[in-house]
Amino acid sequence: MKDSARRYSKLPNSRLLPAARFGDLIIGRLLLIGLGLLFLQLFLHGLCYSLGVTGLLSKGLTTRFWAAAMSSPALRQSLQLSALIASAVTAISLSGSLLFTLLRYHSGSSRLIESALWLAMAVPVVVAATLTRFWLAPGGLIARLLYHCGLLESPTSFPALINDPCSIGIILCGTCCSMPLLTLFQLRIQEADGLHRYVRTAVQLGASRWQAFLHVLLPMLLQRSRGMLALTFLWNFSAWEAPLLLGQQSPRMISVLIQKSSGEFSLDQRPLGFVYSTVYFIVGVLTIAAFAGKAARRE
Amino acid sequence: MSSLSRQSEAKKNHGEAKKNRSAEGSLRCVGYLLLCSTVIVIAGPLLLLSCGTGWSWPRLLPDHPGFTNWRTLLSQDTGLLSAMGTSAALACLTSFTATAIGLIMSRAAALSTGITMRVILFLPWIISPVVAAVSLYQLLAGLSLAGSLAGVVAAQLVFAAPFAAIILRDVWNHQTHQMIRLVKDLGGSAPAIWMHVIWPRVRRLLPLCLLQTALFSWLDYGIVSVIGGGRVDTITVRLFALLREAGLNQAALAAIMLMSPAIVFGIPLAVQRMQLPAILNDGAEGLSD
Numbered sequence: 367m368k369d370s371a372r373r374y375s376k377l378p379n380s381r382l383l384p385a386a387r388f389g390d391l392i393i394g395r396l397l398l399i400g401l402g403l404l405f406l407q408l409f410l411h412g413l414c415y416s417l418g419v420t421g422l423l424s425k426g427l428t429t430r431f432w433a434a435a436m437s438s439p440a441l442r443q444s445l446q447l448s449a450l451i452a453s454a455v456t457a458i459s460l461s462g463s464l465l466f467t468l469l470r471y472h473s474g475s476s477r478l479i480e481s482a483l484w485l486a487m488a489v490p491v492v493v494a495a496t497l498t499r500f501w502l503a504p505g506g507l508i509a510r511l512l513y514h515c516g517l518l519e520s521p522t523s524f525p526a527l528i529n530d531p532c533s534i535g536i537i538l539c540g541t542c543c544s545m546p547l548l549t550l551f552q553l554r555i556q557e558a559d560g561l562h563r564y565v566r567t568a569v570q571l572g573a574s575r576w577q578a579f580l581h582v583l584l585p586m587l588l589q590r591s592r593g594m595l596a597l598t599f600l601w602n603f604s605a606w607e608a609p610l611l612l613g614q615q616s617p618r619m620i621s622v623l624i625q626k627s628s629g630e631f632s633l634d635q636r637p638l639g640f641v642y643s644t645v646y647f648i649v650g651v652l653t654i655a656a657f658a659g660k661a662a663r664r665e
Numbered sequence: 666m667s668s669l670s671r672q673s674e675a676k677k678n679h680g681e682a683k684k685n686r687s688a689e690g691s692l693r694c695v696g697y698l699l700l701c702s703t704v705i706v707i708a709g710p711l712l713l714l715s716c717g718t719g720w721s722w723p724r725l726l727p728d729h730p731g732f733t734n735w736r737t738l739l740s741q742d743t744g745l746l747s748a749m750g751t752s753a754a755l756a757c758l759t760s761f762t763a764t765a766i767g768l769i770m771s772r773a774a775a776l777s778t779g780i781t782m783r784v785i786l787f788l789p790w791i792i793s794p795v796v797a798a799v800s801l802y803q804l805l806a807g808l809s810l811a812g813s814l815a816g817v818v819a820a821q822l823v824f825a826a827p828f829a830a831i832i833l834r835d836v837w838n839h840q841t842h843q844m845i846r847l848v849k850d851l852g853g854s855a856p857a858i859w860m861h862v863i864w865p866r867v868r869r870l871l872p873l874c875l876l877q878t879a880l881f882s883w884l885d886y887g888i889v890s891v892i893g894g895g896r897v898d899t900i901t902v903r904l905f906a907l908l909r910e911a912g913l914n915q916a917a918l919a920a921i922m923l924m925s926p927a928i929v930f931g932i933p934l935a936v937q938r939m940q941l942p943a944i945l946n947d948g949a950e951g952l953s954d
Contacts, residue, residue, distance in 0.1 A: 394773025395782075397766060397826075402785040404823065408792070408800040469695065478696025482703045487876075488927035489707055490884045492905075493920045500710040500917075505722050507710055513723045521722060550873065555835060558869045590838075593831055600787060606795070606887070625795050647792060654787040659780050 409647050416640040423633050435641040443617035444642075445649060451533050451609075451619065452602035455540035459598060460591075462541070463549035467587065470553065471565075471579055480553070487546035491539070495611040498539045502527040528612045535612035536619070540602045548591070548598060555590045556583075596657050600650070620646050711924075714917035727914065734918050752883055752899040753926065755814065759821045760879035766822065767829025767874065768867065774830060775837035786831060789824040795887035797823070802891055812896040820892045821885060825878040832874045836866045880927055 414420045418428040435441055466479065489497070501507050504521040512518040528535035556562070561583055568578040609619035618626065624646060628639030714720060715734055717727025774782045789797075801820050802811055810816030844862045853861070886901040893902070904919040 390769050391773055391776065394769040394771075395777070397770050398773055398782050398785050401770075401788070401823070401827065402781070404804075405785070405788045405792070407804070408797055411800045411803070469692070473692035473695075476692045476696040478693065478700050482696070482700040485700070485703050485707070485928070488880075488924070490880065490923055490927060492884065492886075493711075493924045496916060496920045497707065497710060500714070500913075501706070507725075510723050510725055514725065547877070551832075554869055554873065558835075558866065559838070559840065590835060593834060596787065597828075597831055604792070621795075628795070628799065643792075650792070651784065651788070654784050655780060657787075 409644065412640040412644045412647065416637050416644055418637060421633075421637060423636075431637040431641050435638055435645070440617065440623060441642055441645060444620045444623045445646075447533070447617050448603050448605075448620045451536055451540065451605075452599045454537050455544055455602045456595060456599045458537070458541045459545040459548050460595060462545045463552050464584070464587075466549045467552055467556070467583075468579065470556075471575075471583065480550070483546040483550050486542065487550065489543070491543050491605070492607045492611070494539050494543050495608040498535050498542075498608075498612055499528055502535055502538070529614050531614060533609075533613065536605070536608050539608045539612060540605060543608075544598045544602065548594060551594050552587055552591055556587065559586075559590065561586055596654075600654070603650070707924075711917045711921050714914050715921055718914050720913050734914055738918060738922075748898050748900045748903050749922075749926075751814070751897065752901070755817060755821070755889075755897075755899065756879040756882040756926075758814075758818050759825050759882035760875045762818070763822055763825035763829045763878040764833075764871070764874050766826040767831075767878075768833050768836075770826060770830035771833040772837055775834050786827050786834075789827045794824060794885065795891065798888045798891035801888075802894075805892060811892060812894040814897055817889055817892050817897050820888045821882050824888075825881050828881065829874050829878050832870055832877065833867065836863065836870065841866055883926055884923070 411420070415424075416431055418424045418426060418431070466483075469479075470476070499506065503509070504524045504526070509518060509521055509524040512524070513520075518524060527538075564586065565578045565583050568582045569575060573581070604621050605619060606621040606625065609622045610625075613619055613622060617623075620642070624639050624642045626639075627642055628636055713725075714727060716732060717730040718733055719728030721728055770786070774786050777783075798820060801823070805811045805816045805820065808816075810819060841862065845858055848858050848862055884901060885899075886905050889897055889899050889902060893899070895902075900923065904923050
């Protein structure tokens with residue numbers, strides 16, 4: 367009996383539970399395949415447009431847009447900037463959410479804290495970006511408060527926190543939008559999976575509360591939050607509204623670069639936008655494939 | 666001897682109770698502080714600036730306080746209410762459909778062994794909605810859906826359904842599978858499994874999923890502007906123009922209008938604390954014992 371259970375536990379989920387399959391599984395797979403084909407079509411459309419095969423002003427197959435994009439530093443800088451900002455936001459959001467988890471672990475649950483998180487989560491990105499501008503701009507509320515406290519002489523002496531080279535405004539705005547969702551997700555997972563019971567077992571077996579948190583709760587939480595963390599990273603990687611309002615002119619985050627290239631300049635330059643979007647698509651797919659492959663190997 | 670041990674135990678219990686009370690008190694303080702600061706940071710500047718015109722340096726209040734902006738907005742026939750109605754209809758349609766589709770997709774993705782399904786699930790989140798919408802437009806135009814509410818919902822579902830599936834994917838963990846197997850072995854039908862095993866687990870994440878997908882739809886500008894082609898008039902289409910063109914006071918007013926439904930949806934969810942279902946309690950207890 368034990369051997370049989372051990373053998374089952376090594377099998378992947380689809381083979382582990384043959385009796386638990388329903389008709390919805392086929393529909394679900396068809397939906398996923400349909401979605402994949404749709405995105406393949408979008409990718410091919412962008413690729414064809416960037417190669418001059420389609421488009422209103424296309425003059426036949428050409429690689430000049432790809433050559434122009436590769437010789438310019440704009441694309442590389444945008445990808446680097448997007449990855450750095452997304453990593454920073456994910457890391458800060460994760461640290462913040464774990465801090466809340468630790469607080470809850472130490473002092474118990476609080477409706478007030480959860481209400482504040484729900485409230486913060488209900489703030490749209492564009493409003494969060496507008497609020498960041500209101501607070502952190504050189505002529506914003508913080509600068510005015512500092513002036514009235516006698517700590518600032520003029521708006522020009524206030525440090526640049528928006529449209530700045532370090533993208534502080536974008537990171538702050540991204541963190542304010544991502545952290546509540548990540549924290550609430552972790553709290554729900556903690557409750558739904560009854561993780562406190564594993565902690566209690568560890569304490570009953572002789573571990574200290576801190577050891578139980580560090581070696582039992584934290585790894586379980588991180589393991590269950592992997593999908594949401596990847597989502598947070600990708601969400602911030604492809605952020606558009608906040609970088610549009612709070613970012614500097616150059617380099618731009620990748621979504622802004624694509625949108626500006628595709629929509630605002632002349633139609634002649636439109637294929638350049640599709641070059642950027644194609645590269646962006648490839649980089650994104652490779653990132654997801656690397657993440658998903660790693661997760662599949664772990665399972 | 667036994668009375669001494671009883672006394673020491675009572676002292677210990679008293680000490681623990683005191684410690685718990687102190688932790689509860691400090692937690693309540695942190696909660697109040699966090700809630701108040703969140704409200705002030707969010708509502709403070711928006712209310713301050715929307716109730717007045719002008720905001721010259723270094724004044725903390727607007728140059729001419731009053732409700733001129735609000736009166737102008739509400740008195741003129743701006744069509745803002747009909748735009749809000751359209752946005753609300755879009756958000757409802759998208760969130761409920763995306764959650765239903767996402768649940769089915771999440772099961773298929775969770776049970777697949779390869780990485781292809783997972784990659785597909787995450788695909789919509791790496792593509793800029795504006796760029797995707799430009800390509801989607803031709804496809805939807807071929808189906809005569811471009812410029813219609815149905816077309817916008819269809820385009821939004823491409824993004825919202827996989828997001829719902831990602832949120833709901835954690836429902837399909839090993840514990841759920843064990844429970845499904847148990848019910849199945851005991852003769853439970855498929856509807857019974859959905860009702861008594863899957864639904865209690867889905868219920869935990871459902872408000873989060875519905876809220877996130879509804880917010881995505883409510884706040885979407887890229888897809889609506891491209892697929893709608895000006896014929897689907899939502900609140901974002903109107904308010905983005907206001908944010909771009911108007912001054913700080915109008916921008917604050919626009920931000921309040923944009924944020925109000927999110928708060929209306931969010932506060933009831935915050936008040937309604939989701940309880941841990943007994944079935945999960947029992948399952949977790951069984952595992953830890």
